[in-house]
Amino acid sequence: MSSRVRELQETVCALHAELVRNNLVAWTAGNVSGRVPGEDLFVIKPSGVSYDDLTPESIVVCDLDGNLVEGDHAPSSDTAAHAYVYRAMPHVGGVVHTHSTYASAWAARGEAIPCVLTAMADEFGGEIPVGPFALIGGDDIGKGIVATLEGHRSPAVLMQNHGVFTIGASAKAAVKAAVMCEDVARTVHVSRQLGTPLPIAQADIDSLYDRYQNVYGQRSSR
Amino acid sequence: MSSRVRELQETVCALHAELVRNNLVAWTAGNVSGRVPGEDLFVIKPSGVSYDDLTPESIVVCDLDGNLVEGDHAPSSDTAAHAYVYRAMPHVGGVVHTHSTYASAWAARGEAIPCVLTAMADEFGGEIPVGPFALIGGDDIGKGIVATLEGHRSPAVLMQNHGVFTIGASAKAAVKAAVMCEDVARTVHVSRQLGTPLPIAQADIDSLYDRYQNVYGQRSSR
Amino acid sequence: MSSRVRELQETVCALHAELVRNNLVAWTAGNVSGRVPGEDLFVIKPSGVSYDDLTPESIVVCDLDGNLVEGDHAPSSDTAAHAYVYRAMPHVGGVVHTHSTYASAWAARGEAIPCVLTAMADEFGGEIPVGPFALIGGDDIGKGIVATLEGHRSPAVLMQNHGVFTIGASAKAAVKAAVMCEDVARTVHVSRQLGTPLPIAQADIDSLYDRYQNVYGQRSSR
Amino acid sequence: MSSRVRELQETVCALHAELVRNNLVAWTAGNVSGRVPGEDLFVIKPSGVSYDDLTPESIVVCDLDGNLVEGDHAPSSDTAAHAYVYRAMPHVGGVVHTHSTYASAWAARGEAIPCVLTAMADEFGGEIPVGPFALIGGDDIGKGIVATLEGHRSPAVLMQNHGVFTIGASAKAAVKAAVMCEDVARTVHVSRQLGTPLPIAQADIDSLYDRYQNVYGQRSSR
Numbered sequence: 001m002s003s004r005v006r007e008l009q010e011t012v013c014a015l016h017a018e019l020v021r022n023n024l025v026a027w028t029a030g031n032v033s034g035r036v037p038g039e040d041l042f043v044i045k046p047s048g049v050s051y052d053d054l055t056p057e058s059i060v061v062c063d064l065d066g067n068l069v070e071g072d073h074a075p076s077s078d079t080a081a082h083a084y085v086y087r088a089m090p091h092v093g094g095v096v097h098t099h100s101t102y103a104s105a106w107a108a109r110g111e112a113i114p115c116v117l118t119a120m121a122d123e124f125g126g127e128i129p130v131g132p133f134a135l136i137g138g139d140d141i142g143k144g145i146v147a148t149l150e151g152h153r154s155p156a157v158l159m160q161n162h163g164v165f166t167i168g169a170s171a172k173a174a175v176k177a178a179v180m181c182e183d184v185a186r187t188v189h190v191s192r193q194l195g196t197p198l199p200i201a202q203a204d205i206d207s208l209y210d211r212y213q214n215v216y217g218q219r220s221s222r
Numbered sequence: 223m224s225s226r227v228r229e230l231q232e233t234v235c236a237l238h239a240e241l242v243r244n245n246l247v248a249w250t251a252g253n254v255s256g257r258v259p260g261e262d263l264f265v266i267k268p269s270g271v272s273y274d275d276l277t278p279e280s281i282v283v284c285d286l287d288g289n290l291v292e293g294d295h296a297p298s299s300d301t302a303a304h305a306y307v308y309r310a311m312p313h314v315g316g317v318v319h320t321h322s323t324y325a326s327a328w329a330a331r332g333e334a335i336p337c338v339l340t341a342m343a344d345e346f347g348g349e350i351p352v353g354p355f356a357l358i359g360g361d362d363i364g365k366g367i368v369a370t371l372e373g374h375r376s377p378a379v380l381m382q383n384h385g386v387f388t389i390g391a392s393a394k395a396a397v398k399a400a401v402m403c404e405d406v407a408r409t410v411h412v413s414r415q416l417g418t419p420l421p422i423a424q425a426d427i428d429s430l431y432d433r434y435q436n437v438y439g440q441r442s443s444r
Numbered sequence: 445m446s447s448r449v450r451e452l453q454e455t456v457c458a459l460h461a462e463l464v465r466n467n468l469v470a471w472t473a474g475n476v477s478g479r480v481p482g483e484d485l486f487v488i489k490p491s492g493v494s495y496d497d498l499t500p501e502s503i504v505v506c507d508l509d510g511n512l513v514e515g516d517h518a519p520s521s522d523t524a525a526h527a528y529v530y531r532a533m534p535h536v537g538g539v540v541h542t543h544s545t546y547a548s549a550w551a552a553r554g555e556a557i558p559c560v561l562t563a564m565a566d567e568f569g570g571e572i573p574v575g576p577f578a579l580i581g582g583d584d585i586g587k588g589i590v591a592t593l594e595g596h597r598s599p600a601v602l603m604q605n606h607g608v609f610t611i612g613a614s615a616k617a618a619v620k621a622a623v624m625c626e627d628v629a630r631t632v633h634v635s636r637q638l639g640t641p642l643p644i645a646q647a648d649i650d651s652l653y654d655r656y657q658n659v660y661g662q663r664s665s666r
Numbered sequence: 667m668s669s670r671v672r673e674l675q676e677t678v679c680a681l682h683a684e685l686v687r688n689n690l691v692a693w694t695a696g697n698v699s700g701r702v703p704g705e706d707l708f709v710i711k712p713s714g715v716s717y718d719d720l721t722p723e724s725i726v727v728c729d730l731d732g733n734l735v736e737g738d739h740a741p742s743s744d745t746a747a748h749a750y751v752y753r754a755m756p757h758v759g760g761v762v763h764t765h766s767t768y769a770s771a772w773a774a775r776g777e778a779i780p781c782v783l784t785a786m787a788d789e790f791g792g793e794i795p796v797g798p799f800a801l802i803g804g805d806d807i808g809k810g811i812v813a814t815l816e817g818h819r820s821p822a823v824l825m826q827n828h829g830v831f832t833i834g835a836s837a838k839a840a841v842k843a844a845v846m847c848e849d850v851a852r853t854v855h856v857s858r859q860l861g862t863p864l865p866i867a868q869a870d871i872d873s874l875y876d877r878y879q880n881v882y883g884q885r886s887s888r
Contacts, residue, residue: 191771549857
């Protein structure tokens with residue numbers, strides 16, 4: 001196993017702890033994967049393993065068809081969806097899946113989250129869209145993710161009656177998108193409970209998105 | 223005391239910490255029990271003891287009529303309900319009881335939780351049903367649990383105006399069901415606050431349930 | 445200072461950590477007091493001190509008129525209310541005050557929490573009542589607490605537009621009542637969000653209350 | 667770098683941990699700044715740095731135009747707003763910005779939080795007002811904060827579709843205001859979900875505010 005794979009296993013293992021710390025997952029639900037740079041491989045959470053028991057060694061290695069290449073455990077039951085995204089979207093370096101409460105609540109109604117917060121304009125560039133209902137076990141979930149995200153700036157998609165998938169240039173960026181998705185899903189939900197949030201003009205959304213993608217943060221750490 | 227009982231006391235003691243960690247219990251409310259394999263005994267939380275003060279030794283041993291067989295403390299006031307379940311359902315190896323917030327909120331309205339999330343179809347195979355109002359102190363609660371669960375795939379039952387009981391092949395499986403029950407009770411509640419969640423077709427629920435029960439997780443760790 | 449006072453300061457200091465752990469308080473809000481057995485004294489949180497900085501020595505000693513008897517800090521700004529309760533209710537050994545979210549939300553509407561959960565019947569013996577709006581700085585809050593609680597089984601009172609006061613035979617019992625009050629305030633709130641919780645018959649409430657007060661828990665630890 | 671600056675960096679670094687502990691921030695959102703006593707400088711969080719990675723050294727020093735004076739990182743993207751407040755309000759020693767959930771939910775509707783809790787009267791002296799929608803990147807946010815707060819007792823302003831800014835005599839006081847703002851935003855939200863909170867008479871609000879600002883807490887620690 002290359003040192004590049006080992007390093008990614010450590011990163012992806014540590015990022016799963018962020019899902020727990022940010023209250024995005026219950027029991028063994030949820031998973032993070034990361035593409036191995038320069039190889040047709042990605043690493044992903046093993047299926048049904050407790051977050052407490054995850055170690056870098058337990059993070060399994062798969063090829064882009066989702067077949068297990070190395071590891072002592074079966075890969076996550078969502079592996080086919082991750083694999084489909086890596087095949088279809090070469091710029092994606094990380095994928096995250098959760099059933100986080102507020103995002104999944106919007107998903108259960110099949111309703112996109114409207115962009116009524118400047119933080120949403122920054123991170124998602126508009127609404128967070130809804131993808132189709134799809135059964136696990138083939139490429140349907142992956143296809144639904146890709147078909148939905150290709151038409152949007154958003155790195156997050158709400159899969160109907162299911163949960164959230166997020167993408168990013170790295171596994172860490174995809175985890176950030178999952179954290180921010182739940183954060184804005186909750187705030188917009190709470191706001192809607194007592195009335196109608198005020199819209200943000202499209203030109204302002206465009207301006208905020210452009211600035212955040214190009215100016216925010218430390219140049220060296222993006 | 224056999225080493226089998228001692229081992230189960232350790233497991234059941236540790237599982238109570240999962241109730242706390244997953245915010246399912248307040249103060250001393252809630253309890254986990256586990257059937258002693260091959261014997262007509264089960265172990266259960268002592269009554270009114272703080273979660274911080276639980277030790278494996280403090281977990282009491284009862285016979286299947288709920289009588290104290292070994293232990294320095296009185297058994298949980300819910301012992302009769304656990305005992306009834308073990309007598310009536312030989313395949314059950316663990317029982318959990320909580321007043322977790324969202325599940326109890328559905329229970330207070332006497333309303334089943336509709337199956338509008340794929341994670342619910344996976345784990346519960348349909349709605350989470352409601353059992354009757356029953357007073358503590360006899361077999362009424364136990365009878366209500368068994369009568370309700372016998373007609374459902376669900377390992378969880380919402381006892382009206384009371385809280386949740388869950389069952390499983392092991393105490394750990396019953397704890398998992400309690401964690402997942404509160405998780406879906408919360409997500410469906412939140413979804414319903416702003417509209418009507420979309421239904422999932424019965425054939426899809428059946429397909430998801432069948433797959434999850436038979437495919438998910440590591441073969442060795444089920 | 446007697447060893448009895450020192451011991452109570454340690455107990456009351458530790459119980460403040462329970463307010464934090466159970467998410468009942470923000471910043472320096474909230475306070476616990478305990479009556480010194482056999483003396484016309486009680487100990488209480490100092491005013492405006494961070495929960496992190498509380499030590500047994502910082503817990504101040506007051507007489508039953510609320511005057512500082514020993515301590516390097518000013519007593520809690522709610523001391524007059526605690527003192528009034530100790531003067532008027534000789535059986536009370538502990539008092540707790542919080543602005544916990546859900547209880548304070550009922551209090552802001554001036555609405556009692558209806559008894560629709562068996563855990564409420566157990567602990568509160570019926571609804572949790574509302575006391576009058578009263579300004580800080582004299583005996584008005586204390587009078588409102590006592591006038592309301594004297595007519596109820598409940599050890600908790602929602603003071604209108606303000607928060608919760610709870611009483612108990614000991615400071616620990618009052619903290620338990622504060623924890624359970626917020627727990628049932630939240631569950632009944634959540635239940636009411638989607639409809640009307642089912643009532644519990646008065647005879648059943650009476651039966652549950654009687655049993656819980658006389659049977660539950662370890663005989664030695666009550 | 668003066669010891670006065672170093673000490674303030676340590677204080678401001680530690681105060682960021684309070685934002686995390688009080689669940690006011692997600693990922694890298696949110697920031698605290700503090701004015702350097704006697705100098706035309708303030709210290710503030712670097713942009714896009716994880717809360718786990720903040721150290722006193724990483725807290726950057728800016729002049730009152732928001733230009734970086736010392737530090738290895740770019741200052742927070744909200745630095746211009748902080749700088750504007752320090753220029754316009756000489757009595758302000760600390761500024762905090764968060765997107766805390768409940769406060770931001772009121773902000774998204776452009777709705778002030780009504781003063782229906784005695785704790786709000788104490789801390790905010792009335793409603794928490796709403797400031798205008800403003801884009802990041804110039805003085806618009808700073809101007810909106812100052813124009814709104816100058817007409818109110820409240821140390822907190824809800825910036826429309828954005829989040830909260832709070833001010834204080836010190837960075838710690840501004841953090842306290844941010845914590846209390848979210849606390850009352852949540853309680854009033856929850857109360858409003860099931861009806862209309864009772865109003866508090868203006869004379870009572872005035873009385874509570876006056877007392878709290880002048881009597882509460884330890885004289886030495888204000």
